[in-house]
Amino acid sequence: MFSDLRRCLLVVVWVGASLFSSARAFSAADQPIFSGDRAFAWLERQVELGPRVPGTAANRSLRELILATAREHGLSATTQCLTVVDPLGGEEVEICNVVVTVRGTGGSREGRLWLGAHFDTRPISDHDPDPKRRGLPVPGANDGASGTAVLLHLMEILGDVPPPTEVNLLFFDGEDSGPAGDVNGFCLGSRHMAETWQEFGSPLAGPAPRGLILLDMVGQREVRIPMEGYSLQYAPQWTRSVFDRAAELGLTGLDPAPGRPVYDDHVPFLGQGIPAVDLIDFAYPEWHTTADLPAACSAASLRQTGALLLDLILRP
Numbered sequence: 287m288f289s290d291l292r293r294c295l296l297v298v299v300w301v302g303a304s305l306f307s308s309a310r311a312f313s314a315a316d317q318p319i320f321s322g323d324r325a326f327a328w329l330e331r332q333v334e335l336g337p338r339v340p341g342t343a344a345n346r347s348l349r350e351l352i353l354a355t356a357r358e359h360g361l362s363a364t365t366q367c368l369t370v371v372d373p374l375g376g377e378e379v380e381i382c383n384v385v386v387t388v389r390g391t392g393g394s395r396e397g398r399l400w401l402g403a404h405f406d407t408r409p410i411s412d413h414d415p416d417p418k419r420r421g422l423p424v425p426g427a428n429d430g431a432s433g434t435a436v437l438l439h440l441m442e443i444l445g446d447v448p449p450p451t452e453v454n455l456l457f458f459d460g461e462d463s464g465p466a467g468d469v470n471g472f473c474l475g476s477r478h479m480a481e482t483w484q485e486f487g488s489p490l491a492g493p494a495p496r497g498l499i500l501l502d503m504v505g506q507r508e509v510r511i512p513m514e515g516y517s518l519q520y521a522p523q524w525t526r527s528v529f530d531r532a533a534e535l536g537l538t539g540l541d542p543a544p545g546r547p548v549y550d551d552h553v554p555f556l557g558q559g560i561p562a563v564d565l566i567d568f569a570y571p572e573w574h575t576t577a578d579l580p581a582a583c584s585a586a587s588l589r590q591t592g593a594l595l596l597d598l599i600l601r602p
């Protein structure tokens with residue numbers, strides 16, 4: 287009885303060890319899988335923190351979570367903080383971008399890829415159908431958390447599977463605090479990063495990237511991302527190359543049809559001559575309302591842009 291049990295345990299241990307080693311061998315030799323479920327868990331975790339409005343404890347908590355996740359996976363991460371005048375309230379507020387660097391296996395920084403998303407959320411729900419709720423902050427499941435969730439899950443993967451060339455993950459603060467209709471109040475963090483990226487001391491200083499891919503509102507159920515207008519106008523080649531890869535991978539959430547122009551965090555980089563594409567599905571009824579919740583989003587949608595970025599990272 288005893289020896290039978292011991293033999294049984296040995297078999298279990300051996301099977302466990304062989305499964306473990308084959309899983310390791312698979313991840314090293316083949317392309318890892320982007321998990322929509324894992325990204326969705328990151329989306330929910332952000333919403334649980336509360337609205338991530340600049341200057342609030344929830345915004346700081348998310349910044350710390352991004353930094354801690356990067357370091358836990360062996361990636362370097364730095365903040366870039368500046369004081370701005372809150373476009374809605376008029377008082378001074380500190381905003382902090384986060385830059386995470388994933389070093390390439392060859393050590394070369396040429397042709398690096400920039401991936402961005404804003405992690406702040408809007409302080410008011412000015413498009414809410416209920417006028418009484420328009421003063422409340424947006425929960426930001428799609429508008430803020432979706433793109434950030436994709437980048438957080440990519441960090442988990444890239445800690446184990448380094449890419450051939452360097453990748454920089456840009457988490458923007460202060461994207462969404464402007465008064466409706468006035469672009470000057472939006473994209474405060476990205477504007478600063480785009481204006482200073484070449485300066486000494488900037489976390490991005492170095493060779494020009496081959497391009498920037500921005501994720502914004504990529505989590506809504508049955509996502510359909512067209513070719514955003516400014517991306518197509520000012521970076522047509524880069525935009526088409528990204529959509530071509532999506533088609534090659536069978537990712538039907540990206541639709542290579544011209545879309546409306548959206549003033550977003552990619553515009554300041556286009557202004558600096560950097561090819562940039564905004565992956566955004568603006569047809570979202572919950573946009574800038576208190577219903578921008580995880581229930582309006584899906585893991586399957588997050589997988590669309592996640593799988594695309596992972597492929598572009600590993601097969602530049």
Ligand SMILES: [Zn+2]
Pocket residue numbers: 408429462574
């Ligand atoms: Zn927004």
